[in-house]
Amino acid sequence: MKHAFVFPGQGAQFPGMGKHFYENSSFSKKIIEQANEILGFRISDVMFEGSEEDLKQTRITQPAIFLHSIIAFKSIDMGRPDMVAGHSLGEFSALVANGTLSFEDGLKLVSLRAQAMQQACEQQPSTMAAVLGLADEKVEEICAQVAQQTGEVVVPANYNCPGQLVISGSVKGIEEACVQLKAAGAKRAVVLPVGGAFHSPLMEPARQQLQAAIESTNFHQPSCAVYQNVVAKGVVNREEIKQNLIDQLTGAVRWTQCVQAMIGDGASRFTEVGPGKVLQGLVQKINKEVTTEGVG
Known part of the structure; x- marks a missing residue:
């Protein structure tokens, strides 16, 4: 042990x-x-x-x-x-x-x-969001998709446990990602009260x-x-x-x-x-x- x-x-x-x-x-x-x-x-x-x-x-x-x-x-x-x-x-x-x-x-x-x-x-307005109830692979896919569509920074930041992943990026990118993640079936996609895009x-x-x-x-x-x-x-x-x-x-x-x-x-x-x-x-x-x- x-x-x-x-x-x-x-x-x-x-x-x-x-x-x-x-x-x-x-x-x-x-x-x-x-x-x-x-x-x-x-x-x-x-x-x-x-x-x-x-x-x-x-x-x-x-x-x-x-x-x-x-x-x-x-x-x-x-x-x-x-x-x-x-x-x-x-x-x-x-x-x-x-x-x-x-x-x-x-x-x-x-x-x-x-x-x-x-x-x-x-230096740059940015934020993070918690995504619950979606497979990591699906979150990764949507982050990449939003980044490509908008030219904004959106990346997976904290793989906390299965079904709980925090994403990080520009305010605009994170807001758009939350909309698409909810549409894809996430139980929650909530912008967090943090001052920036850590781990991005x-x-x-x-x-x-x-x-x-x-x-x-x-x-x-x-x-x-x-x-x-x-x-x-x-x-x-x-x-x-x-x-x-x-x-x-x-x-x-x-x-x-x-x-x-x-x-x-x-x-x-x-x-x-x-x-x-x-x-x-x-x-x-x-x-x-x-x-x-x-x-x-």
Whole structure:
């Protein structure tokens, strides 16, 4: 039986996140204060006292979730993971968990990634939509069709679980895709309240910024494989890990395929480490036979 640790991405944040760690553990308090120093502002104040709206700002959300996840990981005693994975932003948490990145370098990269994504969102109006109840292949086909018809960017972005796929692109492209997806039988095709087209070609300016930072960061030899979003397989080669992390900003999050690959490689127990329970639900929808639990 192999034990997989999985780490959540944007959307898992909640007001008061991390506060119980800060108040009940001197070790956690030290890490949070270190994060405040690295970031140059007191993110802990926003995490503990901020509203849902405050926490929705990408430049806050991403480092806050990363910080909460790493504290949760360092607070548990479950032995070393046999494999790790993270959903989008969560991939950075996973890389700290398996020793590829130091906490400090991980936080710096996450902060830069968040700011670069925020800037890319501001450059061009764009959005995402959740599509429920349609086969992945049909969603892919309609995205390609709409892109060809309109000249707009429309791509599959998050393969969350069977029957749940998030698409990403220009506002016009996504609106047209939703009309066609509903006509093709989707139970729902709903535009999401997000500030931009994450995991699409519209994130190219952010990808370029992140690439320079990743290439100049020291990546260590991982203690176990990380199942990366863009390739959906276990990776241990440091140069491959770097490239996949760079490609992730404009590429799809193949979460369904990552979980299936982990199960195929022997994972039967999945522990979600960090805020929320989203990934536990997705893993169960992908395969009901495995055990899931959460820490954080």
